Amino acid sequence: MVYKMPHRCPVCDYEMRISKLTCTHCPTKIEGDFSSCKFCQLPAEQLIFVEAFIKCRGNIKEVEKELGISYPTVRSRLDSVIETLGYSVEKEQEKAKVDSQEESLRRQGILEALERGDISPQEATHQMRKTGK
Numbered sequence: 001m002v003y004k005m006p007h008r009c010p011v012c013d014y015e016m017r018i019s020k021l022t023c024t025h026c027p028t029k030i031e032g033d034f035s036s037c038k039f040c041q042l043p044a045e046q047l048i049f050v051e052a053f054i055k056c057r058g059n060i061k062e063v064e065k066e067l068g069i070s071y072p073t074v075r076s077r078l079d080s081v082i083e084t085l086g087y088s089v090e091k092e093q094e095k096a097k098v099d100s101q102e103e104s105l106r107r108q109g110i111l112e113a114l115e116r117g118d119i120s121p122q123e124a125t126h127q128m129r130k131t132g133k
Contacts, residue, residue: 007041049077
């Protein structure tokens with residue numbers, strides 16, 4: 001019977017390393033200290049999510065349908081996978097928050113200019129439609 005390799009020690013919960021490889025066709029065996037890939041170390045639930053995410057080509061709406069979960073749950077699971085792989089999510093969330101605040105301020109400025117009569121309603125509409133970059 002073939003078992004999935006454990007990546008955490010069942011006794012102390014530290015990382016397990018691969019020390020022996022065996023060929024499935026011939027009697028070749030290789031011993032050493034090998035690491036496994038980052039994705040191999042993901043828990044089963046995260047692997048299922050990653051597989052669905054890739055299958056859906058990163059389309060969050062499709063992932064929602066595929067797994068029967070909500071948009072916030074998809075985002076949360078994606079963030080969890082990103083963190084498990086060793087990357088930071090906070091920077092992207094903080095950047096999105098700052099971008100959103102800047103966009104709100106930009107729109108507020110357009111509305112104030114419109115209110116003062118500095119710009120026409122058409123110009124205000126044009127400026128509102130432009131992305132804040």
